Amino acid sequence: MIDDAPAPACTICNSHLFDHELTHQACRPCTDRIDQQLRALAGPEGLYARLAHSLAPGSSGGGPVVSGSRTAPLPLRLDPLSLAARGGVVTILQTWLVDWHDLLGYRHPRWEGDLQQQLDQVVHRLRVLLPWAAEQHGAIAEFGTELASLVRQCRAATGSEKPPRRVGVSCTCGHTLRVTLDTAGVRCPACSTQYGHSEALRLPLAERRAA
Template sequence: MSTCTVCHRDLYADELGCQACRPCTDRTDQHLRALAGTDGLYAQLSGRLMPGSSSGGPSVSGSRTAPLPLRMEPLSLMARGGVITILQTWLIDWHELLGWTHPRWQGDLQQQLDQVVKALRVNLQWAAAEHPAFAEFAMEVGQIRRQCEGQVTGEKPPIRVPVACPCGTVLRITMDSPGHRCGGCGEQYGHTELMNLPLAERRTAA
């Protein structure tokens, strides 16, 4: 392995043999840490469940007899099938590859979130070196953090910019895209290469 599977830059000599470079591994660790704890992003989602809370202002009921329904976006991230389930699925996969017994979950959802984040962080260096799908894991964890931050802060997702691959395929990227594979020719671009691609020309409707 001579390039990082996440950002696709060439690995330094002390990174050879790893799936990911040190900055991408550290960034993934930061994403995980941002989710956990009583003041982490996951815990803060509970304060964004009521309608009117996404902008940081007070929640409004609009009725004296019946509360408004909960906001589905933060609820879907907090509930089973959301953040915790995604991270637990990854940890199960890691345990299976290592030949370890199935991990056990204890406590409420916040406690389970903290447990799985801790376990993933403890084994992160192994995954960066050995796990064949570490790039997918790193990108998914980054996406989870951005989704949670978007619900907590009310910020809109980053704007996607169309750039043109030399083969003619239009790639839609953001300024923080770590890398992207062209669906047309299969060329793999790192962050720097993506930023150097020309903007795609707007096509007028026929």
């Protein structure tokens, strides 16, 4: 009898899993990408800390706002303010950590210090538990998507990084797809073929059409 069951795949990028990952929810590249995004948020030079320098209109996170007062002038930029305030980045990550602790049967985490300190604490704990989540958490793809969105919003609010350059690659059907080095996966709108992260990056470059 032929087994028609689909091969196990990463729930984030849909790439086939290696033999040692068959019980996992997320592949190693996607797990590493989540870890990198968590690390990008934390610390005194991280994206979250830079939000405080991006509150004044016209600021871009390149350094502290130069002003005659100790506080940022009003009106404040709402995007970095909403991300930095309670209910923003810190609260979203804390909610995920509570969920992970509940599933593992651990006590709820305790938050100490100001929001920056709490951000650093929750990022550290999420990174410690990430190998477990990548293997067993059924919502790891949702977590990865929300985390990537937070990081993009922080980068846009702080002006710390330009959007990744999109490159045209050719689907096997001939349709041109636009991907970046951060692409988790892409589906061809012409033939519905789904490519994972590594598969998409291995596609041949699309030929440039004459203007």
